[in-house]
Amino acid sequence: MNISQAARQSGLSAKALRYYESIHLLMPSRSPNGYREYSRADVETLQFIQRARSCGFSVDEVRALLELHNNPARHSHDAKVLVEEKLQQVERQLEVLKSMRKTLRGLADSCAGDDSPECAILNQLASGD
Template sequence: MNIGDVAQKAGLPPKTIRYYEDIGLITPLRDTNGYRLFRESDLHKLAFLGRARALGFTIEDCRTLLALYEDDTRASADVKELAQAHLSKIEDKIAQLESMRSTLSDLVKSCAGDNRPDCPILSDLATGQH
């Protein structure tokens, strides 16, 4: 398979796939013309990476996950720990965003949104007081 094919099948842009090769996540073969030549196993890895990235794992997490995936002697505890840590980070981010959402939502509601200059949003930003 050429890069375009795998890109389609894995649902990742060619650029991203080249990047993943650059940083050593995959090592496709090379055709005589210099084109990358992808095996089924490469496609499989790329799909794995796509799903892991979609769950928000960092590239380094993905590297570790791939290594664990390919290690028959892994302990599921290691995978779980990684996933749990990532989950915690996501929950932190959600909490942070929820806090912003709450404040912003209040501010937006309190703003008339008309032609006049008076604006509680700007007042809040200016003074920190509601």
């Protein structure tokens, strides 16, 4: 199948497919005239990449997951370690976001939000309090 068909079936854009090829996550075959030809296995790989990326995995992490996926001698422990590391990263990001939300809520609550030029938000940001 051609790139537009593979993109449609994988849920990715043609641009994403070309990008994944450029970084060697996927290497579709080429027809004699140089056009990319995607197999069903290529589309399955693209779907794997898309699902992994939607879970927040970086390109390098996706590469590691793909290597495990394609290795029949793999150990599930290795995949679990990668997922647990990503989970810990997400947990840390959530804590940062919760703290940010608390700070923003405090800033919003401190401001009258009227037509006055006096603004508690700007004063707090300026003074670091």
